[in-house]
Each structure stands twice: as C-alpha cells, then as structure tokens.
Amino acid sequence: MAPRKVVEPELVLATEPPTSGQNRFALGVVVVLFSIFAVAVAIGRTVPAALIPVRIYSFVPVLAALLFVNDFITATLLFGLFSIVRSHALLLIANAYLFTGIMAVLFALTFPGEFSLSGLLGAGLQTSAWIYNFWHYGFPVAVIGYVILLSVGTKTRHTTLFVISSSVAIVIGLVSALTWLATAGAEFLPPLFQDPVHPTPLARFVTSSNTGICLLALGLLYWCRRSVLDLWLVVVLCAWVSELAMLDILLYPRFSFGFYIGRSFSLITSVVILVILLQEIMQLYTRLARSNAALQRERNNRLLSLDAMVASIAHEINQPLSALVTNAAIGLRLLAKTDADLDEVRGIFRRIVDDGHRASDIITGIRAMFKSGRREESPVNIRDLVYEVLALVHGELQGHGVSVQVNVHADLPRIVGDRVQLQQVLVNLIMNAVEAMSSVQDHERSLRVESRLHEPTDVLITVEDSGPGIEADEMEHLFEPFFTTKSHGMGLGLAISRSIIEAHGGRLWVSRRIPHGAVFHVQLPSDLSVGK
Numbered sequence: 001m002a003p004r005k006v007v008e009p010e011l012v013l014a015t016e017p018p019t020s021g022q023n024r025f026a027l028g029v030v031v032v033l034f035s036i037f038a039v040a041v042a043i044g045r046t047v048p049a050a051l052i053p054v055r056i057y058s059f060v061p062v063l064a065a066l067l068f069v070n071d072f073i074t075a076t077l078l079f080g081l082f083s084i085v086r087s088h089a090l091l092l093i094a095n096a097y098l099f100t101g102i103m104a105v106l107f108a109l110t111f112p113g114e115f116s117l118s119g120l121l122g123a124g125l126q127t128s129a130w131i132y133n134f135w136h137y138g139f140p141v142a143v144i145g146y147v148i149l150l151s152v153g154t155k156t157r158h159t160t161l162f163v164i165s166s167s168v169a170i171v172i173g174l175v176s177a178l179t180w181l182a183t184a185g186a187e188f189l190p191p192l193f194q195d196p197v198h199p200t201p202l203a204r205f206v207t208s209s210n211t212g213i214c215l216l217a218l219g220l221l222y223w224c225r226r227s228v229l230d231l232w233l234v235v236v237l238c239a240w241v242s243e244l245a246m247l248d249i250l251l252y253p254r255f256s257f258g259f260y261i262g263r264s265f266s267l268i269t270s271v272v273i274l275v276i277l278l279q280e281i282m283q284l285y286t287r288l289a290r291s292n293a294a295l296q297r298e299r300n301n302r303l304l305s306l307d308a309m310v311a312s313i314a315h316e317i318n319q320p321l322s323a324l325v326t327n328a329a330i331g332l333r334l335l336a337k338t339d340a341d342l343d344e345v346r347g348i349f350r351r352i353v354d355d356g357h358r359a360s361d362i363i364t365g366i367r368a369m370f371k372s373g374r375r376e377e378s379p380v381n382i383r384d385l386v387y388e389v390l391a392l393v394h395g396e397l398q399g400h401g402v403s404v405q406v407n408v409h410a411d412l413p414r415i416v417g418d419r420v421q422l423q424q425v426l427v428n429l430i431m432n433a434v435e436a437m438s439s440v441q442d443h444e445r446s447l448r449v450e451s452r453l454h455e456p457t458d459v460l461i462t463v464e465d466s467g468p469g470i471e472a473d474e475m476e477h478l479f480e481p482f483f484t485t486k487s488h489g490m491g492l493g494l495a496i497s498r499s500i501i502e503a504h505g506g507r508l509w510v511s512r513r514i515p516h517g518a519v520f521h522v523q524l525p526s527d528l529s530v531g532k
Contacts, residue, residue, distance in 0.1 A: 015085065018231045026231050030238045033268065037242040040261045041249055053197050053255035057114075063263055064108030070270040071101030077277045083160040089149035091156070091163065093233070095171050096142035097273070102175050103135035104266070110182070112196045122183045129192040129203070130182040136210050136244060139269075140217035143233060147220045150230075197254045203247075211244040232276045239269045320359040326395060327352045379414040379527055380422060382451050382459055389426040390449070393434070400434050400445065407450040412459055413526035417504045422524075425497040425508075429463040429520045432493065436467030436518070443516075457528040458506075466517045470510065478510060 018026070078094030109115060110123035110131055119127055156163050181189065192203040218237040225231055243265035246258055331348040334340045386408050390397075397404055415422075430447065437445040446466045454460035470478065481495040494508075501508040506524040513519045 015227055017226060018228045022228060022231060026235050029235050029272070033235075033239050033242055033265075036261070037246060037265075040246060040258060044246075044249075044256075044258045047257075053259075055113075055255040056260070059260070059263075060111045060114055061108045063267060064104045066267060067104035067270045068101045070267075070274050071097045071104065074270070074274045074277060075101065077274075077281070079164050082164070086155045086160065087149070088152075088154045088156060089146045090229075091167055092142055092149060093146045093229075095167050096139050096146070098168065099138050099142070099171050099175065100135060100270070102171070103131060103138065103178075106175070106179055107131045107135060121179065124183070124186050125193055125196065126186050126189060126191050127182045129199075130186070130189055131179070133192070133206055133210060134178045134182065136240070137213065139240065140210075140214040140237065143217040143221055143237065144213075146233075147217070147224050150226070151224060207244055207247045211241060214241045214244055228276070228280070229273075232273055236269045236272050239265045239272070243269075320355040323355045323392070323395065324352055324359070327355065377416050377418060379416055380419050381414055382412045382461065383408045383410055385419070385422060386426065386449055386451060386461070389423055389430065392423070392427060393430050396431065396434055397447065400438055402434055402437060402445045402447050405446065405448040407448070409452055412451060412453060413457070413528045415459055415504075415524045416527050417524070418500075421500045422504070425500050425522065426461070426463070428493040428497050429522075433463060433465035433467065433518075433520075437465055440467060454523055457526050459524050459526050461522040461524070463520045463522075464513055464517060466513070469512055469516050470518050475510060479508070 075094050075097040078090060078097060082090045082094055106121070107128055110119035110121055110127040112119050112123070112125065112128065118124060121127075190202055191200055192206060193199050214237060218234065218241060221230060221237065222234050225234060243262045246262045246265075327348050331345055331352070334345050334348065386406065390404065390406065430449075433447055437447075443466060448464040449461070450464070451459060451461045479494050479498045498508045501522060501524065504524055506522065508523075509521050511519050511521065
C-alpha cells in the first residue's frame with residue numbers, strides 16, 4: 001500500500017486566516033493602545049506640566065538599542081518565513097523591519113546631546129528629526145507595497161540567498177542615502193526644530209502627512225487582510241498612527257511627557273510582531289515534535305504489525321504443517337508394507353493435499369487481515385463448518401484421548417463470512433482446548449461443541465473443555481496480543497480469532513465451566529440479520 005501523503009500548511013502565520021479568538025485578542029490590544037493614546041492626549045491638553053521638558057539621559061540610546069534588537073530579530077524570522085513561502089510581499093515586510101531597526105540606531109547616534117553635543121556622523125540640529133521622519137515614512141510605505149504585492153501574489157524564482165542578500169543590500173544603500181541627505185545634505189531640507197527641544201510649525205505638516213500615509217496603509221491592509229501576519233500588522237500600524245497622531249495634535253517639545261509616551265509606542269510596534277512570530281515558532285515546533293512522535297508511533301506500529309503478521313503465519317500454519325508431516329509419515333509406513341492398501345494410501349495423500357490447500361488459505365486469510373479491502377464472503381452453513389473443523393483436528397483429538405460431543409442444530413440460519421477464517425477460529429479454539437486438557441489425569445478429557453440460535457437472529461457457537469480452566473487474572477488479558485499461558489505459545493491465536501470474529505460483526509468471549517474447564521463463546525450475525 002502506498003504511504004498516505006500528508007499535506008501541511010506552508011506556514012500558519014504567513015498564509016492561514018486568523019481565528020475568531022485571534023481577532024478578538026488583536027481587537028483588545030488595539031483598544032488598549034487607543035485608550036493609552038486618549039489618556040496621553042488628555043493629560044497633554046489639561047496638565048500644563050506635561051509639556052515641560054524633563055530630559056532623561058540614555059533614554060533614547062536604550063530605546064534605540066531595544067528597537068534594533070527587536071526589529072533585527074523580527075526581520076530575521078520574516079526572512080526565514082520568506083525562504084519557505086517565497087512571497088515577494090513577505091520579503092518586503094522583512095526588509096521594512098530591517099530598515100526601521102537600522103534607522104532607530106541612526107536616530108540615537110545623531111540625537112543631539114546623547115553621544116556628542118550635536119550628534120555623531122556629522123549630524124546637525126535637524127539630522128535626528130529628519131531621520132525620525134524618514135524612519136516613520138518608510139514603514140507605512142513598505143506596508144502599502146506589501147498590500148499591493150500580496151494582491152498580486154507573486155513569488156520569487158531565484159534562490160532565496162540571492163534574493164535576501166540583494167534586498168538587504170538595497171536597504172543598506174537606501175539607509176546610507178537617507179543618512180547622507182540628513183547630514184551632509186541637510187541644507188536641502190527645511191528645518192524641523194528651532195532648537196534642540198522645540199519643533200517648528202513645519203514639523204506639524206510633516207507629521208500630519210506621515211500620519212495620513214499611515215492611515216492609508218492601515219486602511220488598505222485592514223481591507224485586504226488575509227492572514228495572521230496581516231492582522232498583527234494592522235495592530236502595529238494602529239500603534240504607529242497613535243504615536244504620530246500624538247505628535248500632530250500636541251506638537252509637544254522633546255523630553256516632555258508626550259515625547260516619552262510617543263517613543264514608547266515605537267517600542268510597542270517593534271515588539272508585537274516579534275512576540276507573535278516567536279509564539280508561532282513555538283507552535284510550529286510543538287506541531288513538529290508531535291508529528292515526529294506520531295511518525296515514530298506509526299513506524300513502530302508498522303513494525304509491530306509486520307512482526308504480528310509473521311508470528312501469526314507461523315502460529316496458524318503450524319497446524320496444517322503438523323498434519324502434513326503426520327499424514328506423510330503414515331503414508332510412508334503404508335507404502336513400506338508389501339501388501340499396502342492403495343485406497344488407504346490414496347486417502348492419506350488426499351488429506352495431505354487438503355492440508356496443503358488449507359495452509360495456503362490460512363496465509364491468504366492472514367494477509368487479508370493486515371491490508372485494506374473486502375474479504376471474500378459467502379453464506380456458511382454452521383453444521384457443515386463445525387464438522388469440517390472436527391474432521392481437520394480428528395487426529396489430534398484421537399491422539400490426546402479426547403471424547404467429543406457435538407450438538408449442532410440442523411435448522412440454524414446460515415452466517416455470511418469468510419469460510420477459511422471462521423474455520424481458523426474454531427480450529428484455534430479446539431486445539432487450545434486439546435492442549436489445555438493434555439495435563440488432565442484425574443477425570444475424563446471431553447470436548448463439547450454446540451451451536452444454537454442466540455437472541456433474535458444471531459448464532460452462538462460454544463466450545464467447552466474439561467481442562468484445568470483459566471485463572472481470573474489471566475482471563476482479563478487472554479485476548480491481548482502476545483499474552484499466553486503456555487510456555488511454548490506465541491500469544492496470538494486468541495487475539496487473531498477475536499479480530500476475525502469482530503471483523504465479521506460478532507463477539508468472542510470466555511467463561512468458566514463448572515466444575516472445571518473453560519467455555520469459549522462465538523456469537524455471529526446470521527444472514528437473517530444481514531438481510532435486515
């Protein structure tokens with residue numbers, strides 16, 4: 001049988017739609033963000049002290065370091081997703097996070113009064129302000145491009161290493177050009193700050209246009225969102241809009257209450273996607289671990305099934321092979337006589353042929369148990385079935401001195417099933433009874449086979465023996481594979497027998513016989529119940 005192909009989703013975060021629970025959680029985060037925004041605006045408008053600059057040294061470098069680490073890890077994880085999904089849209093958003101991480105570092109390096117009076121890299125008064133705006137213009141523009149590429153659905157055909165390397169080179173080139181423009185080319189840009197603390201009126205226009213672009217990106221992404229990643233990018237843009245809108249509404253000076261709250265929104269935008277990506281990676285890892293465990297269990301089950309099939313064939317084929325050897329030995333002794341009875345010899349060889357066919361049928365039946373497909377079913381007369389089985393084991397019964405009583409009603413309805421498999425079950429039960437009675441010395445060894453109508457339409461076959469019986473603790477495990485009470489047994493005969501009977505829609509169980517012995521019950525649906 002060909003192995004079943006398991007189809008896994010490419011990546012849940014990048015391709016699967018969000019669940020209702022994820023939508024509710026994202027909505028809750030947005031509500032919290034806008035609540036913080038509303039409280040901050042209210043404080044800025046009503047509390048005059050909120051606009052008084054109070055400089056906290058090292059705040060900007062620490063914030064920039066956190067943003068860089070978070071954005072760089074996020075970009076790396078998104079590049080990893082791109083290497084699997086190979087979507088141009090995912091490549092663009094990964095580079096957007098790389099861009100914001102680098103620009104955050106440049107913002108801190110050029111911020112006046114942190115590393116030098118005017119900032120590093122030849123920065124002037126306006127440098128950090130323009131780098132901040134380039135930074136905050138770049139991400140929403142990238143999101144708009146992300147939405148466009150997402151709607152087109154293009155995927156790269158080049159190697160992922162080449163594509164990622166090329167895109168990173170482009171980002172570095174863009175950052176270098178913008179850095180040059182904000183430093184050496186600052187004379188080409190209008191001033192955004194009057195001094196290191198207070199912005200110019202032009203700063204509000206620049207911030208307002210930035211807010212407008214963010215709102216456009218937010219609207220497009222919300223309208224076209226498809227995946228879990230899209231949902232959380234919407235949350236990121238909500239934080240981005242909150243930060244810029246606070247600047248636009250209050251036009252607060254640096255180091256005021258609004259300045260610190262606004263920069264905190266930057267940290268939120270950096271953390272959200274990173275946390276979701278890490279959570280998704282943990283879920284993927286958990287699924288992978290479970291999948292590997294399931295594959296290992298399936299492999300072990302297949303090996304166990306193979307072992308069971310081999311052991312079953314060895315167990316079941318032993319009976320017809322023993323009969324073949326016995327009959328062949330009898331035939332040889334007869335042929336050794338000078339006055340051999342040829343009719344008797346022919347009868348011996350016919351039994352040998354029958355045992356050979358039975359061995360072949362047993363192998364075919366066992367193979368059918370271990371593979372899918374319909375078994376060959378036909379109407380089976382219970383009386384004929386019982387006498388056929390007793391004829392097969394006649395030599396064993398005689399050899400062990402077992403007396404047999406048969407009580408089979410002639411008018412029982414037929415059962416529908418595989419004749420060879422049902423023979424196999426009865427042979428197993430009778431041979432188990434014969435082996436159990438081999439140790440009996442103090443009373444008669446007797447076997448009773450009986451069949452009768454059970455319930456409305458079922459047929460019940462019982463096999464009773466006068467052996468030592470079965471202990472209570474053994475009876476619980478008697479039908480389990482590889483459990484045996486015999487020193488030379490394999491523990492498969494009863495397990496296989498129960499599987500055969502259950503496959504025929506019946507039941508097989510055991511009970512005690514008073515005063516000693518055991519009774520095996522085989523209940524099978526008749527053709528009357530099949531007709532119903």
